[in-house]
Amino acid sequence: MGVVGKPNVGKSTFFAAATLKDVPIADYPFTTIQPNVGVANLKTECVCREMGVKDSPRNSACVDGTRLVPVKIVDVAGLVEGASKGKGLGNQFLDDLRQADALIQVVDASGSTDLEGKKVPPGTHDPVGDVSMVEREFDLWMYGILKKDWEKTTRSMEQTGGKIVEHMAGRLSGLSVTLADVEQVVLRLHLRTEKPSAWTDDQIMQFVVETRKLTKPSLVAANKADLPTSRPNIDGLRRMGREVVPCASEAELLLRKAAERGLVRYSPGDPTFDVKDPGSLTAAQSRALQMVDEKVMKVYGGTGVQDSINRAFFDLLKAIVVFPVEDETRLTDKEGRVLPDAFVMRGGSTALDLARTVHTELAETFLYAIDARTGKRLGSDHVLSNRDIVKIVSSGKRG
Numbered sequence: 001m002g003v004v005g006k007p008n009v010g011k012s013t014f015f016a017a018a019t020l021k022d023v024p025i026a027d028y029p030f031t032t033i034q035p036n037v038g039v040a041n042l043k044t045e046c047v048c049r050e051m052g053v054k055d056s057p058r059n060s061a062c063v064d065g066t067r068l069v070p071v072k073i074v075d076v077a078g079l080v081e082g083a084s085k086g087k088g089l090g091n092q093f094l095d096d097l098r099q100a101d102a103l104i105q106v107v108d109a110s111g112s113t114d115l116e117g118k119k120v121p122p123g124t125h126d127p128v129g130d131v132s133m134v135e136r137e138f139d140l141w142m143y144g145i146l147k148k149d150w151e152k153t154t155r156s157m158e159q160t161g162g163k164i165v166e167h168m169a170g171r172l173s174g175l176s177v178t179l180a181d182v183e184q185v186v187l188r189l190h191l192r193t194e195k196p197s198a199w200t201d202d203q204i205m206q207f208v209v210e211t212r213k214l215t216k217p218s219l220v221a222a223n224k225a226d227l228p229t230s231r232p233n234i235d236g237l238r239r240m241g242r243e244v245v246p247c248a249s250e251a252e253l254l255l256r257k258a259a260e261r262g263l264v265r266y267s268p269g270d271p272t273f274d275v276k277d278p279g280s281l282t283a284a285q286s287r288a289l290q291m292v293d294e295k296v297m298k299v300y301g302g303t304g305v306q307d308s309i310n311r312a313f314f315d316l317l318k319a320i321v322v323f324p325v326e327d328e329t330r331l332t333d334k335e336g337r338v339l340p341d342a343f344v345m346r347g348g349s350t351a352l353d354l355a356r357t358v359h360t361e362l363a364e365t366f367l368y369a370i371d372a373r374t375g376k377r378l379g380s381d382h383v384l385s386n387r388d389i390v391k392i393v394s395s396g397k398r399g
């Protein structure tokens with residue numbers, strides 16, 4: 001998951017709130033230069049209670065029946081208009097987002113930073129244009145990758161009978177774009193694959209836009225929602241027809257740190273928090289927590305950080321969480337750990353895909369799978385559902 005946006009909107013604050021990693025945060029543009037890479041959690045109902053077992057997770061954690069599954073998150077430098085032509089920090093750093101499956105676009109909903117991220121009085125900048133600016137720069141970056149030597153390449157392909165879709169997929173493979181993705185978009189746009197040299201720049205740009213939407217779906221985290229000027233802008237962002245999550249990253253960071261220090265009971269995504277011992281707080285701590293309660297929790301029912309992460313996976317990517325086990329009756333692995341692992345997988349993943357995720361060898365010697373809930377046998381192309389508990393049966397012998 002990649003965190004993108006113009007400078008000074010709270011990307012690193014969002015990242016820090018999601019990972020509890022200490023990273024530079026400041027109220028001026030280009031605080032972040034090198035990307036921050038960390039681990040956030042996807043939060044989903046565990047299957048332990050339903051199955052009536054006490055689990056012993058290994059690759060994830062289970063807190064009061066909620067599974068926390070680690071997912072990688074990358075926070076990059078701010079993007080400004082003209083980045084593709086080298087403005088700001090340019091767009092080289094977008095390379096750090098190549099592997100991202102989904103993007104969270106952080107926006108300063110309070111309108112207190114201009115298009116370049118410089119401070120302006122709250123409410124004076126309309127963030128709607130920021131969303132399209134960032135997407136446009138992202139597209140120009142992908143366009144640049146594709147257009148490199150385009151004329152020469154397409155001409156020679158037409159002479160030798162080379163496949164343009166394969167060439168394009170090769171160019172974009174580093175961005176997690178597959179041949180199937182390229183073929184799908186080319187078909188949808190009715191681009192003539194036998195004569196790519198005749199494609200106009202507009203058509204190539206259209207290809208890029210559609211490919212971005214398909215392979216890097218994004219949602220808008222409308223950040224700084226605690227500031228009063230955010231309300232109308234959040235409505236404005238929603239009118240763009242985008243998935244918008246009101247977000248208060250700073251509040252989330254504060255709550256998580258307070259929870260870590262034992263001052264409050266709070267778990268990411270909770271709609272409220274409890275102060276453990278009001279008498280133990282300093283006046284400043286007490287005031288800060290009260291502000292969070294009044295300006296964020298009571299208004300939006302949560303800080304939106306965990307919600308953004310969950311929605312990126314479950315809504316945008318239609319991801320599922322699957323629990324592989326070795327013993328389908330006791331729900332354990334070889335060592336007897338109960339429900340040891342939870343894997344995040346793309347929607348549409350099959351039993352064979354799960355085998356591949358667990359171990360390549362398991363996929364190579366795959367015989368069938370078993371649904372631990374029903375005891376039913378599942379074939380290799382059986383499409384898995386969210387929260388499936390599955391045993392893979394393999395021959396253990398290759399070939």
Ligand SMILES: Nc1nc2c(ncn2[C@@H]2O[C@H](COP(=O)(O)OP(=O)(O)OP(=O)(O)O)[C@@H](O)[C@H]2O)c(=O)[nH]1
Pocket residue numbers: 005006007008009010011012013014024025026027028029030031032033076077078079223224225226227247248249250251
């Ligand atoms: N009011 C409010 N301020 C926030 C919130 N999140 C971040 N900020 C402030 O916004 C400013 C920028 O935060 P950063 O996290 O450094 O922003 P960034 O987008 O990573 O900035 P660059 O790395 O420079 O692109 C800091 O002063 C933060 O304290 C929030 O939820 N509410």
Ligand SMILES: [Mg+2]
Pocket residue numbers: 011012013024031032076077
């Ligand atoms: Mg930053």
